[in-house]
Amino acid sequence: MRGADTFTESLFTMRRLDDFVPADHPLRPVRVMVNQALKNIEPLLSGMYAADVKGGRPSIAPEKLLRAMLLQIFYSIRSERMLMEQTQYNLLYRWFIGLSMDDSVWVPTVFTKNRERLIEHDAVIELFNEVLAIANQNHWLSGEHFSVDGTLIQAWAGHKSFVRKDGSDDDSANFKGQSRSNDTHESSTDADARLYRKGNTASELRFMGHTLSDNRHGLIANAMVTTADGYAEREAAKAMIADAKHAAPEGAPITLGADKGYDAAEFIAALSDMQVLPHVAQNTSNRQSAVPDSVAKTDGYAISQQKRKLIEQGFGWAMLIGPIRQVMVRGLEKVDQLFVLTMTAYNLTRMRTLGQIRPQTA
Numbered sequence: 121m122r123g124a125d126t127f128t129e130s131l132f133t134m135r136r137l138d139d140f141v142p143a144d145h146p147l148r149p150v151r152v153m154v155n156q157a158l159k160n161i162e163p164l165l166s167g168m169y170a171a172d173v174k175g176g177r178p179s180i181a182p183e184k185l186l187r188a189m190l191l192q193i194f195y196s197i198r199s200e201r202m203l204m205e206q207t208q209y210n211l212l213y214r215w216f217i218g219l220s221m222d223d224s225v226w227v228p229t230v231f232t233k234n235r236e237r238l239i240e241h242d243a244v245i246e247l248f249n250e251v252l253a254i255a256n257q258n259h260w261l262s263g264e265h266f267s268v269d270g271t272l273i274q275a276w277a278g279h280k281s282f283v284r285k286d287g288s289d290d291d292s293a294n295f296k297g298q299s300r301s302n303d304t305h306e307s308s309t310d311a312d313a314r315l316y317r318k319g320n321t322a323s324e325l326r327f328m329g330h331t332l333s334d335n336r337h338g339l340i341a342n343a344m345v346t347t348a349d350g351y352a353e354r355e356a357a358k359a360m361i362a363d364a365k366h367a368a369p370e371g372a373p374i375t376l377g378a379d380k381g382y383d384a385a386e387f388i389a390a391l392s393d394m395q396v397l398p399h400v401a402q403n404t405s406n407r408q409s410a411v412p413d414s415v416a417k418t419d420g421y422a423i424s425q426q427k428r429k430l431i432e433q434g435f436g437w438a439m440l441i442g443p444i445r446q447v448m449v450r451g452l453e454k455v456d457q458l459f460v461l462t463m464t465a466y467n468l469t470r471m472r473t474l475g476q477i478r479p480q481t482a
Contacts, residue, residue: 137215147194147216149472154190157250158183161243168241180226185234186247187217193442193465200228235454244457248343248464255339255467260474263368265335266361267377267428270353271435273345273455274446275313275325282307282315282325312452316348327452329444329459330356331434332364335377335423338430339470343463345456354387361396375399377424385410399424437469438462 141148158165165182188203191213197203207213208225219225238244255261282305300315307313313325330353332342342360346352357378365374374396380403388410391398399421402409415421438444442462447455 137211137221140211141215145212146472147212149475150194150468151187151216153251153254153468153471154187156254157247158186160250160253161246164241164243164246168237168243180230180234181218182234182238182243184218185231185238186243189231189461190465190468191216193462194469196441196443198443199448200231204228235449235457239453239457244461244464248460248467251464251467251471252339252341255471255474258471258475260337260339260471261334261341262336263334263364264372265375265377265424265427266341266364267333267335267424267431268330268353268357268360268382269333269379269428269431269435270328270330270356271439271444272316272318272321272324272348273327273329273444273459275307275310275327275455276446276448276450277307277310277313277325279325281309310450312347312450312455314348327447327455328352328356329435329438330360331431331463332357332360333428333431333434335375335427335430337470337474338427338433339467340434340463343460345452345459347452354382354384357382358387358390358394361391362394365394365396373397375420375424377401377428379428383409383411399428401425434463434466437466442466 168182169179188207191197192200192203197206203213204225204227207217207219211221214221214223252261256263282300284304285306286304302314305315307325310325313327315323316326316328317323326348327345328348329345330343331340333339334341341364344356344360346356357376361374361376368374374394376391376396377399378401380401382400383403388398388400397415397420398411399415400411402411402416409416435444438459442465444459444462447458449455449458
């Protein structure tokens, strides 16, 4: 018998949001890890706002904002406006963020207003660190063997915004044939962006993202964004490996793998001063490598060269799934916040998989 095309809505429902999410949904283990990390940084999040005794209108919980920002990365949602639109009717999104079926969805400008507050208190960095601490508790990090690399991030600024710093006349509509450099010009929409090219790429207004990955499973151990220039990669690498060495067990042999672009005498000397073994790919093209042959012939060096390729998976994920190919925020601090949050999301997806194939240990 043919069923009737009718729609009868119940006045009440006895089901919870959790009932609509499949038991094996991939976001379930991710949400557990996110909530654990957010609980650990609760004192920091509380300190971001005025005390309750002072009164005033309660703000939106920063935990919900951070979950929503992670959700936007997981599902490649291009804007906060679209995220809020989809959260209005997507029960999975409401469940992950922590909104009930009856809760109103906030306006997109909430993200804009709170982004500065999150930057001021390094909330995203602390979230990244706590997620990494969970990985360490489950023995998914070596804490001793690392790889480093950098990638170009296209800024949210066009060539026509790249004008003279002194304000003199400049035909920005027709810039072909003109001599332009970062010394004389800057973007009128994003002053932190730099005109930069690498290899066979065209000159674009860009930032440079840097990551330090742990060689055991390729999890990102550190991430940062700098202005784009020829020295940024090595300077960022020195800063990140110094932090990693400080956190490593005392006396542990620290190694750092990298591609040929890091094979510079100054960089190798800096690693030696920090007592870090330079497992950097030797660049012998019409020159002598700064990496000693005694290091390059070891088994550990060969393993590092193989493992360092894992770092590319993070960059690939951040550009294909995440919003890093061309960021839609302006300013070094905001781009850095988005990059670190994206690498946090990448770590969470990797850790979810590791939890499935390598059960968590006590």
